[in-house]
Amino acid sequence: MSTTAITEASRSERPGLRPTPPAVRIAAVADLHLRTNPTRRFRRSFRAAARQADVLLLAGDLTDSGAATEAQLVAEDVADLPIPVLAVLGDHDHAADKPAKVIDTLNAAGVRVLEGTGTVVTCRGMRLGVAGCKGYGGGFPPNVVAEHGEPQTRAFVRHARTCAQQLATALGELDCDLKIAVTHYAPTADTLAGEPPQLHLVLGSHRLGQAIDESGVALAIHGHAHRGSERGYTPAGVPVRNVAYKVIGTGYRIYTLQPSNRDSRRWRVIDHDHPQR
Numbered sequence: 001m002s003t004t005a006i007t008e009a010s011r012s013e014r015p016g017l018r019p020t021p022p023a024v025r026i027a028a029v030a031d032l033h034l035r036t037n038p039t040r041r042f043r044r045s046f047r048a049a050a051r052q053a054d055v056l057l058l059a060g061d062l063t064d065s066g067a068a069t070e071a072q073l074v075a076e077d078v079a080d081l082p083i084p085v086l087a088v089l090g091d092h093d094h095a096a097d098k099p100a101k102v103i104d105t106l107n108a109a110g111v112r113v114l115e116g117t118g119t120v121v122t123c124r125g126m127r128l129g130v131a132g133c134k135g136y137g138g139g140f141p142p143n144v145v146a147e148h149g150e151p152q153t154r155a156f157v158r159h160a161r162t163c164a165q166q167l168a169t170a171l172g173e174l175d176c177d178l179k180i181a182v183t184h185y186a187p188t189a190d191t192l193a194g195e196p197p198q199l200h201l202v203l204g205s206h207r208l209g210q211a212i213d214e215s216g217v218a219l220a221i222h223g224h225a226h227r228g229s230e231r232g233y234t235p236a237g238v239p240v241r242n243v244a245y246k247v248i249g250t251g252y253r254i255y256t257l258q259p260s261n262r263d264s265r266r267w268r269v270i271d272h273d274h275p276q277r
Helices: 003-013 043-052 068-078 099-108 151-172 197-203 206-213
Strands: 024-029 055-059 085-088 111-113 117-123 126-133 178-183 219-222 231-233 239-242 253-259 267-272
Touching (some): 024 043, 068 099, 099 111, 117 151, 151 206, 178 206, 239 267
Parallel strands (some): 024 055, 085 111, 126 178, 178 219
Antiparallel strands (some): 117 126, 253 267
């Protein structure tokens, strides 16, 4: 045994020292926008992701119009993957006013759809907690939609607040070693860089960022901003990744969550730019 190995083994056995948790690998993508007779499918990409990652996260707009036939295409692409598949819906998945049918179709294929809820999966001996919701718009300071004026505006803000509260509650209820938040709408303006500023009000909400910052999250994943940027942070410094298909330019992106050398309760995100097939 090498000197390094002996040292590390001795450290892990010392009473009072927390053993270093293993790294966890996340595969993620959003905005598939699958439709009948699609020009692209994701089965091959997802099978490759399953060979490299511990869990696959789908951050909404999996269908183009919310039709059951489109949801079935998604189900076929994720069916029988050997890793957990967790998803949230996006605005397009609600477009046909039948999100329950989309959820049922995905559930039948083994996908756990998170709608203001969370779940815990075991990855490399770690309890990985993931909570998610679609989220909603509302903007970011100093440009936010205020809850006053006509009823439609007040309803818009109330829905944004409700989504954020659901996310905060779901994150707070997770009993796990590591937390990830998944939304469709953006929780930070950082990842909206590249989008017209006038659209920020309908692309994300600072309330989602607040829910994440209050909940001990290690990484936040979202989509929706097709012309945005991949990397950003919440106001409190939580790493955020926009995994919209047109942003990452590939069928999935891999992120490794590795415990900090100084504090095993803190995690750092390692971005892998080019998935290895």
